[in-house]
Amino acid sequence: QVQLVESGGGLVQAGGSLRLSCAASGRTFIRYYGMGWFRQAPGKERDFVAAISGSGESTVYADSVKGRFTISRDNAKNTVDLQMNSLKPEDTAVYYCARNPRTDYARESSYDYWGQGTQVTVSS
Numbered sequence: 001q002v003q004l005v006e007s008g009g010g011l012v013q014a015g016g017s018l019r020l021s022c023a024a025s026g027r028t029f030i031r032y033y034g035m036g037w038f039r040q041a042p043g044k045e046r047d048f049v050a051a052i053s054g055s056g057e058s059t060v061y062a063d064s065v066k067g068r069f070t071i072s073r074d075n076a077k078n079t080v081d082l083q084m085n086s087l088k089p090e091d092t093a094v095y096y097c098a099r100n101p102r103t104d105y106a107r108e109s110s111y112d113y114w115g116q117g118t119q120v121t122v123s124s
Contacts, residue, residue, distance in 0.1 A: 001026045002113040004097050009118030012087055016122070020082040022097030022115060030054075031075035034100035036111060037082045039093035039120075046096070050082060051105035060105045065091075087122045094119050 008020040020037070024030045036051035050071040051060045059071055070083040080097055095118050098111035 002099065004099065004113055004115035006095060006097050006115045006118040009095060009120045011121045011123065014087060014089055014122055014124050016087050017083070017085045018087065018120060020084065020095055020097075020118060020120070022080045022082075024078045024080075024099070030073070030078055030080065030099065034103065034105055035071075035073060035080040036098050036100055036105055037071060037080075037095060038098060038108065038111075039091075039095045040117075041090075041093040044093075046108060048106040048108070049095070051100065052080065062106075084120070087120075089122045089124045092120060092122050 003025045005023050012018055031054055034053050037049040038046050039049050040046040048062050049065055050069055052071045052073050056073050068086045073080045097115045099113040100111050102110040104110045
């Protein structure tokens, strides 16, 4: 059983920063897999945010967060982080981490295990 648990969400003012973390447990070593972050705002579809390859050498970002968010991973700790800077009210959403056994990082269907999500709220 694979478990992904997100943490680090909260309420922050516009322009502020948050760091989300995703911890993997169970019968998986995430270093063999790409990992991604998605988000879902109220009443909207779940959207791709960022992804990182198993080795950490490759990263992909949605245009809306490029230059503000940074994804990283620590395979020794089995964690993947999302550093979010210069936050905007439109970044408000539930953020999910997920495991990707394929390489199409921006496609939701490429991910097989998902966490429960962590709420990020950015006030104006």
